[in-house]
Amino acid sequence: MKNRVIVVGAGGAGLVAALNAHENGAEVVVITKEYPTRSQTCMAQGGINAVLSGDEGDSVEMHVQNTLKSANGLANESAVRYMCKEAPKAVAWLDSIGVPFSRTPNSKIAQRKLGGAYAPRACYAQDYTGLKILHTLYDRVLAAQIEILNERYLLELLSEFDESGKKYICGVSLLNKRSGEIEIHEASSVIIATGGYSRVYNNYSTNSLSSTGDGVAAALRAGARVSDMEFVQFHPTALKNSSILISESARGAGGHLLNSRGERFVNELLPRDEVSKAIHDEIAKGEDTYLDIRHLGTEFIEKELPQEVKLAKLYENVDPVHELIPIKPAAHYTMGGIEVDASSSTSIAGLFAAGECANHRVHGANRLGGNSLLELVVFGRQAGVNAAKYAKNFSKERTPVKEKKFFEDEIAEIKRFTNEINFYEKQLYLGELFYKNVGIKREKEALQETLKVIEEMRDDLPKMGVGDKTKEYNTNLIEFLEFKNMLMLAEAVLLSAINRQESRGAHFRIDFPEADETYRAHTILDADKRVSYEN
Structure with missing residues (x-):
């Protein structure tokens, strides 16, 4: 079907891609196994990195170097430079579509410092950043009258071979969860934006039950390559009993990590892998580990960290204003995924990927906090634009092999x-x-x-x-x-x-x-x- 783009996944990356494909003239259909507002993007609480000024000596180059250092030598420098350079434009675009960022007294977008960052550059909306971005994107998709097919489970990517023997994508097969019927949807191009696979760790993951890597698995079966699958980031501060995420914003605001003896045992703003290893070692010694934000004060906590208070009360029965929060590391983010090139395209013609399911080689061996929301906006936009361009020029007539x-x-x-x-x-x-x-x-x-x-x-x-x-x-x-x-x-x-x-x-x-x-x-x-x- 000429000029039709299917986006599989309705989290941040999928909705950004859908909006940009639509703006570039494609007929867009978004497919999701749940509902957009239940997507994992809502759990990205801390902020989205972007250098908006030169305050405190920060610069795009410093953002690049922080990202490369966190990646431990495995990031593609040109991809990192592209992402960091595009960051201010990405935040300006989010601001223009109505994301309600927190503001400074002079009405500038507020920024906080996250682990591994040289300066405060994470733009935030209280500690609901991902959720507010997601809801704003969803509103814009609805306003654009982009079709969303909810409760559809991706079975397989449909592909064929052209005259030269090169494989190209031509649609998807789905299971309609409501009716139980199989659906075949043809398309000129497909964007996979289905999120990561850290739910493999089941109850030891901060992710929702939906983060089962369906898009990555389907792409691999279709013949796409995956890369860096061994690199799974463990977030240092998940609640001890439920693995619910307590945002890095709590440490960015000055929260301390303590052991059972009340001792601080690590610099809380080191990259996540180092902090997680330090907590792991304390637990291995028989220590309990805690996040302490009591010294930040009631007014600050209630204004800037309201979600963390609610989560701690609900899932651990502790009040962070007055009590320590029991924590442990939990699987949080998968750096690996579907291998893509500099245009967000996979090794299969017409198949694109963006967000956590894709590996743009910008995170390497360890993602820098605040770069996940940035990645999904920068490369979601790129995937949407390029998938629309490909679809516009798609001229092959499909003779379905699998129906x-x-x-x-x-x-x-x-x-x-x-x-x-x-x-x-x-x-x-x-x-x-x-x-x-x-x-x-x-x-x-x-x-x-x-x-x-x-x-x-x-x-x-x-x-x-x-x-x-x-x-x-x-x-x-x-x-x-x-x-x-x-x-x-x-x-x-x-x-x-x-x-x-x-x-x-x-x-x-x-x-x-x-x-x-x-x-x-x-x-x-x-x-x-x-x-x-x-x-």
């Missing part, structure tokens, strides 16, 4: 699987095993043991069938499909982590504790599970 019946038969086959193994129990075990063996500290034997368990789970999938055989709103079926995707991505993470025999950023090997210049390259994994390295 509705093919996917109906696949779902019917899954419903015939036996139910002798409870996959929910396996999913819980997977999360615990990943947190223990593929977490902040790793070593070869434990990684290989975990890979073996994953392979056994994958082989046992025909014994883990769904108990619910109904058609409409079959959440049991959707959760099985998500689990299947997570096993695929878990294997990709493990293969990449086993092969990287060094420590770098968020990937720390006890058996190889130092960085090795041999591995100063990006891990590439293809659909055949072959691991290679590229600079």
